[in-house]
Amino acid sequence: MSNIPSELKYVASHEWIREEGDGIVTIGVTDHAQELLGDVVFVELPELDAELASGDETGVVESVKAASDIYAPVSGTVVAINEELEESPELVNSDPYGDGWFFKVKISDPEELDALLDAETYAEQCESE
Amino acid sequence: MTKTTPLHAQHLALGAKMVDFSGWDMPLHYGSQVEEHHQVRADAGLFDVSHMTIVDISGGQASEFLRYLLANDVARLKHAGQALYTTMLNEKGGVIDDLIVYRMTEPGTSEWFRLVVNCGTRDADLAWMVDCAVRFDVSLNEQPDLAMVAVQGPNALKLTASVLSESRARLIDGLKPFQGQESEGWFIARTGYTGEDGLELMLPDEEVVAFWQALIDAGVKPCGLGARDTLRLEAGLNLYGADMNQQVTPLEANLAWTLAWEPEERRFIGRDALEKQRNEGVPTKLVGLVLEGRGVLRAHQKVLVNNSGEGEITSGGFAPTLGCSVALARVPADTGDSAQVEMRGKSLAVKVVKPPFVRRGKKQFS
Numbered sequence: 001m002s003n004i005p006s007e008l009k010y011v012a013s014h015e016w017i018r019e020e021g022d023g024i025v026t027i028g029v030t031d032h033a034q035e036l037l038g039d040v041v042f043v044e045l046p047e048l049d050a051e052l053a054s055g056d057e058t059g060v061v062e063s064v065k066a067a068s069d070i071y072a073p074v075s076g077t078v079v080a081i082n083e084e085l086e087e088s089p090e091l092v093n094s095d096p097y098g099d100g101w102f103f104k105v106k107i108s109d110p111e112e113l114d115a116l117l118d119a120e121t122y123a124e125q126c127e128s129e
Numbered sequence: 130m131t132k133t134t135p136l137h138a139q140h141l142a143l144g145a146k147m148v149d150f151s152g153w154d155m156p157l158h159y160g161s162q163v164e165e166h167h168q169v170r171a172d173a174g175l176f177d178v179s180h181m182t183i184v185d186i187s188g189g190q191a192s193e194f195l196r197y198l199l200a201n202d203v204a205r206l207k208h209a210g211q212a213l214y215t216t217m218l219n220e221k222g223g224v225i226d227d228l229i230v231y232r233m234t235e236p237g238t239s240e241w242f243r244l245v246v247n248c249g250t251r252d253a254d255l256a257w258m259v260d261c262a263v264r265f266d267v268s269l270n271e272q273p274d275l276a277m278v279a280v281q282g283p284n285a286l287k288l289t290a291s292v293l294s295e296s297r298a299r300l301i302d303g304l305k306p307f308q309g310q311e312s313e314g315w316f317i318a319r320t321g322y323t324g325e326d327g328l329e330l331m332l333p334d335e336e337v338v339a340f341w342q343a344l345i346d347a348g349v350k351p352c353g354l355g356a357r358d359t360l361r362l363e364a365g366l367n368l369y370g371a372d373m374n375q376q377v378t379p380l381e382a383n384l385a386w387t388l389a390w391e392p393e394e395r396r397f398i399g400r401d402a403l404e405k406q407r408n409e410g411v412p413t414k415l416v417g418l419v420l421e422g423r424g425v426l427r428a429h430q431k432v433l434v435n436n437s438g439e440g441e442i443t444s445g446g447f448a449p450t451l452g453c454s455v456a457l458a459r460v461p462a463d464t465g466d467s468a469q470v471e472m473r474g475k476s477l478a479v480k481v482v483k484p485p486f487v488r489r490g491k492k493q494f495s
C-alpha cells in the first residue's frame with residue numbers, strides 16, 4: 001500500500017500540496033502516482049514566475065512507461081522549481097514527498113485550498129481505481 | 130485463464146510488479162527497471178523467460194522441412210549445438226514470427242532441431258508449422274514442461290558456472306557465442322536478447338526454482354520484462370508485434386542479414402514475394418532514432434522526413450545506458466541521417482542511425 005501522509009492535501013490527478021505558510025505551497029506527485037509511473041526519466045517543470053490557473057497543464061513527467069501531464073492543483077505564481085530533478089529525476093521515485101518535489105506556488109486564491117482532498121479521501125480514491 | 134511460470138511464487142516473494150504479457154502473469158520489474166537494466170550492462174541479471182514457446186522438430190525430413198519453413202537456412206548449421214536467428218514468413222513475405230533454431234544433433238539420418246518462438250504468437254506459429262509440415266516426414270513436439278531462464282551480462286557466464294556442476298561449468302566454458310549444448314536434461318546456450326554476453330538455459334520445471342535461487346545467492350539480480358525491453362531496444366533487436374508483423378517483410382524490418390538467398394534452388398516460403406520486392410525496390414526501412422534532447426520517443430509517434438514523407442516509431446523508450454531516448458522507426462527508404470518526431474504538438478529533431486545503439490555496454494553510433 002502506498003504512503004499517503006495525513007498532513008498533506010491532494011487532488012484527484014495525484015498531485016500533493018503542502019502548505020508552507022505565507023501563502024506558499026509546495027507541489028509534487030504522490031507515492032501512488034510514482035508507483036504507477038515506474039522509473040521517472042525526465043521531468044519538465046513550469047518556468048519560474050509562470051502564472052498558473054488551477055487545472056492547467058504545467059509540465060510533464062516522462063517515465064519508462066508513459067508521459068503524464070502535471071496539473072496545477074491551485075492558481076498562483078511559480079516561485080521555485082526543483083532544479084535537482086534535471087539531473088536526478090529518480091528522486092520522484094525514491095522520495096516523492098521530500099527531495100522529489102516539483103515546484104512552489106504563491107497562491108492567488110486561498111479558498112482553492114478548501115477544495116483539495118484530504119488524505120483519507122485521496123486514499124479512498126486510490127483504492128477505488 | 131492467466132498462465133504462470135514455475136517461478137511465479139519467486140516473483141511474488143521478491144515483490145515484483147506483475148503484468149499481463151500475452152496471457153502470462155509476468156514480472157515487469159522488482160523495484161526499478163532502470164537499475165535492472167544497468168545491472169545487466171555492468172554485471173549480470175536473471176530473467177524468467179519460461180513463457181517462451183519451445184518446439185522440437187525431428188524426423189527423417191526435419192532439415193528439409195526447416196529449409197522450406199524458415200527464411201534463414203539451417204544447412205548453415207554444420208554441427209550440433211550451432212544456432213541461428215531467422216524469420217518464418219507467409220507466402221507474401223510477411224513475418225509470422227522471429228525465432229532461434231538450434232541444431233541439436235549432427236547432420237545425418239535422425240536429425241533434431243529446437244525452435245524457440247514468441248509466446249504471443251504461439252498458437253499462430255504452431256498452426257502454421259503443422260500446416261506446412263503435412264508433406265514432410267517430421268514430428269513437432271512442443272516442450273511445455275521446460276522452464277527457461279536467461280542470465281545476461283558481462284559476468285553472466287562466470288556466475289552461472291559457479292553454481293553448476295563441474296561438467297556443466299566446463300560446458301559453459303567451451304561455448305562460443307550462438308552455440309548451445311545439452312547436459313543431463315538441460316540445454317545451455319550462449320544466446321540472449323540484451324546485446325550482452327550471456328546464457329539462455331532450458332531445464333525441467335521442477336529444477337528451475339533451485340537454480341534461480343542459487344543464482345540470486347551468487348549475486349545475480351532478477352530483472353523483469355521492463356528491463357528486457359529497454360535492453361533489447363538499445364541492442365537494436367526487433368520486438369515481434371511492434372517492429373515487425375505479418376504486414377512487413379524482413380527487408381522492411383532491418384533483417385535482410387537473416388535471409389539466406391543462396392542456394393537459389395531453396396524455395397523457402399515467402400521467397401518469391403521477397404525476390405519481387407527486392408527487384409522492384411523496398412519502399413520503407415527500419416532505422417534507429419536518437420533524441421539527444423529531453424523527452425521520450427514512444428511507439429506510434431509520427432516521424433517526419435524532409436522531402437520523403439512520413440514514417441512511424443515502432444518501438445521507443447528511454448535508453449538508460451545512453452541517458453537519452455532511442456527508438457526503432459519505419460521510414461521511407463530514402464531517409465537520410467536526420468528527421469523530426471512529433472511529440473505533444475512539438476516537432477523534435479532526431480538523429481537517424483543504424484541499430485544497434487549499444488552493444489556489450491558500448492555506444493555504437495557517433
